[in-house]
Amino acid sequence: MSASDVGMSKWELDTPALCLNAAALERNIRCMGDYFRDRLAALRPHCKTHKCPAIAWMQQRAGAIGITCAKISEAEVMAQAGIQDILIANQVVASNKIERLVNLAAYTRVMVAVDNAENATALSAAAQAKGIALRVLVEVDVGMHRCGVAPGRPSLTLAGHVVSLPGLRLEGIMGYEGHAVAISDFDERRRVAEEAVGKLIATRDLLERNGIAVGIVSAGGTGTYDISGNCEGVTEIQAGSYATMDAKYQGVGIDFELALTIVSQVVSVTEPNIAIIDAGAKSATTESGMPRLIRPEGWYLLKLSEEHGHLRRQGGEQLHVGDVVEMVPSHGCTTINLYDAYHVIRDDIVEAVWPVAARGCNR
Amino acid sequence: MSASDVGMSKWELDTPALCLNAAALERNIRCMGDYFRDRLAALRPHCKTHKCPAIAWMQQRAGAIGITCAKISEAEVMAQAGIQDILIANQVVASNKIERLVNLAAYTRVMVAVDNAENATALSAAAQAKGIALRVLVEVDVGMHRCGVAPGRPSLTLAGHVVSLPGLRLEGIMGYEGHAVAISDFDERRRVAEEAVGKLIATRDLLERNGIAVGIVSAGGTGTYDISGNCEGVTEIQAGSYATMDAKYQGVGIDFELALTIVSQVVSVTEPNIAIIDAGAKSATTESGMPRLIRPEGWYLLKLSEEHGHLRRQGGEQLHVGDVVEMVPSHGCTTINLYDAYHVIRDDIVEAVWPVAARGCNR
Numbered sequence: 001m002s003a004s005d006v007g008m009s010k011w012e013l014d015t016p017a018l019c020l021n022a023a024a025l026e027r028n029i030r031c032m033g034d035y036f037r038d039r040l041a042a043l044r045p046h047c048k049t050h051k052c053p054a055i056a057w058m059q060q061r062a063g064a065i066g067i068t069c070a071k072i073s074e075a076e077v078m079a080q081a082g083i084q085d086i087l088i089a090n091q092v093v094a095s096n097k098i099e100r101l102v103n104l105a106a107y108t109r110v111m112v113a114v115d116n117a118e119n120a121t122a123l124s125a126a127a128q129a130k131g132i133a134l135r136v137l138v139e140v141d142v143g144m145h146r147c148g149v150a151p152g153r154p155s156l157t158l159a160g161h162v163v164s165l166p167g168l169r170l171e172g173i174m175g176y177e178g179h180a181v182a183i184s185d186f187d188e189r190r191r192v193a194e195e196a197v198g199k200l201i202a203t204r205d206l207l208e209r210n211g212i213a214v215g216i217v218s219a220g221g222t223g224t225y226d227i228s229g230n231c232e233g234v235t236e237i238q239a240g241s242y243a244t245m246d247a248k249y250q251g252v253g254i255d256f257e258l259a260l261t262i263v264s265q266v267v268s269v270t271e272p273n274i275a276i277i278d279a280g281a282k283s284a285t286t287e288s289g290m291p292r293l294i295r296p297e298g299w300y301l302l303k304l305s306e307e308h309g310h311l312r313r314q315g316g317e318q319l320h321v322g323d324v325v326e327m328v329p330s331h332g333c334t335t336i337n338l339y340d341a342y343h344v345i346r347d348d349i350v351e352a353v354w355p356v357a358a359r360g361c362n363r
Numbered sequence: 364m365s366a367s368d369v370g371m372s373k374w375e376l377d378t379p380a381l382c383l384n385a386a387a388l389e390r391n392i393r394c395m396g397d398y399f400r401d402r403l404a405a406l407r408p409h410c411k412t413h414k415c416p417a418i419a420w421m422q423q424r425a426g427a428i429g430i431t432c433a434k435i436s437e438a439e440v441m442a443q444a445g446i447q448d449i450l451i452a453n454q455v456v457a458s459n460k461i462e463r464l465v466n467l468a469a470y471t472r473v474m475v476a477v478d479n480a481e482n483a484t485a486l487s488a489a490a491q492a493k494g495i496a497l498r499v500l501v502e503v504d505v506g507m508h509r510c511g512v513a514p515g516r517p518s519l520t521l522a523g524h525v526v527s528l529p530g531l532r533l534e535g536i537m538g539y540e541g542h543a544v545a546i547s548d549f550d551e552r553r554r555v556a557e558e559a560v561g562k563l564i565a566t567r568d569l570l571e572r573n574g575i576a577v578g579i580v581s582a583g584g585t586g587t588y589d590i591s592g593n594c595e596g597v598t599e600i601q602a603g604s605y606a607t608m609d610a611k612y613q614g615v616g617i618d619f620e621l622a623l624t625i626v627s628q629v630v631s632v633t634e635p636n637i638a639i640i641d642a643g644a645k646s647a648t649t650e651s652g653m654p655r656l657i658r659p660e661g662w663y664l665l666k667l668s669e670e671h672g673h674l675r676r677q678g679g680e681q682l683h684v685g686d687v688v689e690m691v692p693s694h695g696c697t698t699i700n701l702y703d704a705y706h707v708i709r710d711d712i713v714e715a716v717w718p719v720a721a722r723g724c725n726r
Contacts, residue, residue, distance in 0.1 A: 014459055014726050048670065070670045071641075090670065091630040093641075093685055096377055115631055116684045146671055147631040147639055178668070267454040268478055268510040276510055278434075278456075282700050283725045287649050287667075304650075305541070306696055307411065307433045307453065307725070308509055321479050322456055333669055337645050337701070340723050360703055362646045362670075363377050 005343060008350045011324050015265040016279035018339040019326075020354075022346040024259035025055070025243060031256065032225070032242050033062030041229045044068050044087055044218065046240030049333045051358035052342065053081030055243055066109070068218075068238045072097045073361035075104060081357065085109040087137070087218065089174060089238060091147060093119055095126075097363070102130040111171055111216075113139040115149045117161050120168065127167030135171045136162055137216060140203050142175035142196035151175075151199040152206060159212050172216030173207070175200040176238070181223025184252045193224040197231040204233060222249055222256070246332035247292040258328050260336070262291065264309065266323040275299070275319040277309040279327070283338060284309075288331035295326040368706060371713045374687050378628040379642040381702040382689075383717075385709040387622035388418070388606060394619065395588070395605050396425030404592045407431050407450055407581070409603030412696045414721035415705065416444030418606055429472070431581075431601045435460045436724035438467060444720065448472040450500070450581065452537060452601060454510060456482055458489075460726070465493040474534055474579075476502040478512045480524050483531065490530030498534045499525055500579060503566050505538035505559035514538075514562040515569060522575050535579030536570070538563040539601070544586025547615045556587040560594040567596055585612055585619070609695035610655040621691050623699070625654065627672065629686040636676040638662070640688055643670040646701060651694035658689040 010019060036043040045059045048070040056067050056078055066085025069075040075086045085108075092101050092112050104110050105127070114120045114136055127134035138159045141148030149158050155173065162170045177196035183189040197219055204214045220228035220237035229237045241249050244260040264279035281304045284291045291309075293301045298316020301309055309327075311319065319325070329335035336342075337359055344352040373382060399406040408422045411433040419430050419441055429448025432438040438449045448471075455464050455475050467473050468490070477483045477499050490497035501522045504511030512521050518536065525533045540559035546552040560582055567577045583591035583600035592600045604612050607623040627642035644667045647654045654672075656664045661679020664672055672690075674682065682688070692698035699705075700722055707715040 014457065016725055091684070093630045094377065094628055115633070119684055141633060145633075145637075146668065146673065147633070149633065265457055267456045270478070270504060270508070270510070270512065274508075279725070281648070281650050281697050285644070285648075285650075287644050305509065310509065321454070321482055334644050338723065338725070360701065362379055362642070362701070 003353050005350050005353055010263060010343070010345045010348045010350065013263060013343060013350070015263055015324065016283040017263050017343050018336065019261050019263055020244065020342045020344050021259045022344050022351055024257040028243050028245065028256045028259060029058050029062045032239065033064065035226070036229065036237070037063055039229060041234045042236050044236045044238055045243065046238045047078060047358070048074065049240035049336065050243055051336060051356045051361065052354055053078060053083065053357055054354045056081070056083050059243065065236070068240070071361055071363055072100050073363045074358045075110065076100065077358040077361060079104055079108045087111045089113055089176070091115060091119060098122055098126045102126045102132060102134060105134050106130055106132050111135040111137055113137050113174055114162065115139045115147050115158070117158060120158070120162050120165060124165035124167045132167070133169045134167060136168050137172050137174045137218060138162060138170070140173050140175040140200055142177055142199045144176060144178040146178065148175060151203045155203045156206050156210055159207050163212055170212065172214045172218065173200060173203060174218035176221065177219060177224055177228060178221065181221040182248070182252050186253065189223065190227045193227040194231060197228050197234060201231065201233040222254055223252055241332055244332045244336070247328045247330045248288040260332050261294070261326050261328055263324055263326050266319050266321055266325065269319060269321055272318050273313040275311040277311060277325055279309045280304045280307040282306060284327070284329050285331050285334040285338070287334065291327040291330050293325060293327045299325070301327060366716050368713050368716055373626060373706070373708045373711045373713065376626055376706060376713070378626055378687065379646040380626050380706050381699065382624050382626055383607065383705045383707050384622045385707050385714055387620040391606050391608065391619045391622060392421050392425045395602065396427065398589070399592065399600070400426055402592060404597045405599050407599045407601055408606065409452070409601045410441060410721070411437065412603035412699065413606055414699060414719045414724065415717055416441060416446065416720055417717045419444070419446050422606065428599070431603070434724055434726055435463050436726045437721045438473065439463065440721040440724060442467055442471045450474045452476055452539070454478060454482060461485055461489045465489045465495060465497060468497050469493055469495050472498070474498040474500055476500050476537055477521070477525065478502040478510050480521060483521070483525050483528060487528035487530045495530070496532045497530060499531050500535050500537045500581060501525060501533070503536050503538040503563055505540055505562045507539055507541040509541065511538060514566045518566045519569050519573055522570050526575055533575065535577045535581065536563060536566060537581035539584065540582060540587055540591060541584065544584040545611070545615050549616065552586065553590045556590040557594060560591050560597060564594065564596040585617055586615055604695055607695045607699070610691045610693045611651040623695050624657070624689050624691055626687055626689050629682050629684055629688065632682060632684055635681050638674040638682040640672040640674060642672045643667045645669060647690070647692050648694050648697040648701070650697065654690040654693050656688060656690045662688070664690060
């Protein structure tokens with residue numbers, strides 16, 4: 001995975017290799033950027049998917065207003081790469097993490113989600129000690145039932161608490177309609193997403209009626225960018241998977257290109273209709289289903305054991321030991337997190353090797 | 364995850380953290396070492412589980428005769444850490460990987476599995492070019508139907524080919540009864556494992572009747588060490604998971620201690636019977652089921668989303684934001700591969716931080 005791979009053929013790489021189709025990546029990023037160019041909502045791409053500053057910068061140049069991160073460690077990597085405006089769309093709770101958060105906020109623009117009064121108080125104390133104003137979004141549970149305070153009065157109560165605390169600046173609210181993003185029927189996806197965003201907007205209205213300004217209303221994912229991104233009042237969309245895409249989101253019918261693949265080599269053939277490849281569960285995740293084999297035709301991936309993938313033939317040519325196959329990860333976010341680097345491919349040639357700089361940043 | 368964590372309490376670590384109970388690890392390694400001390404079969408632990416030279420060396424000191432690896436990149440890491448006798452229990456096919464294999468074999472003892480005549484010929488050519496004798500085991504498919512040539516005559520044919528090739532030294536045969544290791548009924552597990560090993564021994568006999576010496580007969584995993592390890596003719600056992608253990612193998616009824624856990628922090632509590640923790644699918648794998656929450660009592664892990672774990676209460680005390688919980692990975696091998704380091708814990712205090720040096724070595 002060294003830079004010396006540049007100039008090699010994609011089909012001669014040491015396998016398994018995580019490959020990124022440069023042209024498809026560029027089109028995906030441009031297409032999403034264009035979509036938000038003339039809209040009221042802006043794009044703040046989630047980098048938990050790609051974990052790669054090079055891609056985050058491509059997104060910035062295509063019109064994104066900053067990035068979204070899942071963890072403080074991820075935000076640190078992106079800030080070190082020069083990204084200027086970072087939303088940590090998650091709770092930062094541990095005292096060690098809060099200290100890192102305010103240290104980060106002292107030299108770059110950072111926002112963090114809160115859904116708990118004690119956590120807000122702790123953030124306030126740390127921000128005061130650091131002598132900064134920490135930017136905060138109240139996270140509202142819009143129906144996914146993960147993090148977030150209930151819409152309406154509970155959100156108002158927490159927002160009022162945040163406003164009352166020194167060292168914090170309430171910028172607005174966020175909610176993630178994660179229960180909508182993977183609904184494959186578009187009308188149903190729209191119905192569920194609009195219902196969720198409706199709770200967010202009603203909460204915004206309640207806060208504003210009570211004298212609390214709500215500058216930012218952040219929502220959305222790749223599955224709902226064209227729904228939530230058009231809802232009145234939403235100011236930012238947190239889509240992440242669109243840049244690389246994966247088989248799961250393609251299955252939902254999301255119209256971006258599959259830029260992310262894994263090339264893997266056949267290491268054993270014991271029967272004409274069976275082939276074993278060198279990519280297993282340590283090279284592709286399966287919590288969203290099996291990766292989808294796209295090359296060669298006629299074969300599919302039956303299962304992954306730890307170090308091997310089990311291919312079966314329904315048609316097409318027989319495979320031989322040494323042949324190289326290609327598959328699309330079912331879930332890009334977790335699969336990318338298994339690799340140290342992308343091989344960036346143009347016209348089947350390695351153009352660059354980009355570190356997955358935030359790989360393993362789960363803290 | 365720096366060495367500066369040494370001396371910290373396990374309950375104050377930056378989370379999620381992969382923790383290794385030092386005393387339990389030591390007992391597991393000693394117990395398995397003792398088991399094989401006076402047996403005809405020896406122990407060659409599989410390091411695909413722990414990926415950690417520090418643990419591999421503990422195993423050597425407890426009587427192991429070397430280690431087993433899944434990939435050439437893993438073997439390179441272990442050899443660099445001074446491990447002397449390495450079986451790559453897998454096919455090494457790509458020309459780049461074969462070159463690395465013979466380079467490695469030139470300075471440490473290495474064996475590799477083969478199940479294909481063309482691959483054997485390629486290994487022979489590379490070994491000749493390097494001027495070495497590469498040690499080879501013919502892999503026999505003993506019923507798992509992954510890699511391996513069929514038992515009996517096909518194995519004899521391949522073994523004869525290997526013997527005829529310059530640059531190769533046939534050391535013996537191997538077979539992995541992976542279809543037996545996770546059968547929870549011991550008698551059934553024994554029946555299936557003994558049937559599998561029977562095919563291996565019959566193949567050994569066939570080879571020897573045909574004048575091919577079979578010095579090594581390698582088999583087994585943590586689920587069958589006390590079955591295959593007692594079968595007449597088996598000379599080596601490849602058990603890996605026993606050192607750290609995991610919930611999957613505990614569920615099978617394997618009698619080693621759970622040394623591996625993840626500590627994670629509660630980041631959101633929105634209802635009394637629900638808590639959200641900071642360990643999701645990027646911090647624990649689920650292809651073998653959910654991780655098992657062991658602390659606090661009364662709670663269980665309902666599901667993992669990407670960055671969060673969803674806890675539910677059946678009893679016990681309410682959890683609060685900031686509380687630390689502990690869980691046992693369902694599948695240690697793939698979960699360890701998500702982390703850069705172990706926190707080695709004794710009496711709840713960090714004693715050492717050990718790099719997962721072969722993390723990501725999937726090539």
